[in-house]
Amino acid sequence: MFVIRHVIGAAAAGLLAASVAGLLAADDGARLDRSGPADVIVAGFAYGPASLRVPAGTAVTWTNEDGAAHTVDAPAGSGPRSGSIASGEAYRFEFAEPGSYEYFCAFHPSMKGVVEVTG
Numbered sequence: 001m002f003v004i005r006h007v008i009g010a011a012a013a014g015l016l017a018a019s020v021a022g023l024l025a026a027d028d029g030a031r032l033d034r035s036g037p038a039d040v041i042v043a044g045f046a047y048g049p050a051s052l053r054v055p056a057g058t059a060v061t062w063t064n065e066d067g068a069a070h071t072v073d074a075p076a077g078s079g080p081r082s083g084s085i086a087s088g089e090a091y092r093f094e095f096a097e098p099g100s101y102e103y104f105c106a107f108h109p110s111m112k113g114v115v116e117v118t119g
């Protein structure tokens with residue numbers, strides 16, 4: 001009985017380690033750690049990268065390379081609110097306070113992104 005439970009426990013631990021490693025790998029791929037300005041390209045009706053991690057005080061610039069206009073709108077009062085960004089135009093917002101800022105495009109609600117601002 002003890003042996004069986006031990007084997008199951010080891011298998012579960014292995015699975016857990018594998019999924020944690022997978023999550024960490026996905027996390028590293030989806031986010032950028034960088035100081036200074038950061039850039040997001042808006043193209044193909046998507047933000048690239050959609051997930052960005054920056055230190056507080058970073059100015060993030062969204063450049064619209066699509067033919068259509070887009071916005072960068074965060075529901076939270078302290079987040080970006082770009083208004084319409086025409087094709088070929090850019091919008092910049094400085095994230096002064098740490099936090100998680102989810103945003104979307106007011107014209108195309110399926111377009112979503114997040115900026116994680118570290119202290």
Ligand SMILES: [Cu+2]
Pocket residue numbers: 045069070071105106107108111
């Ligand atoms: Cu849009």
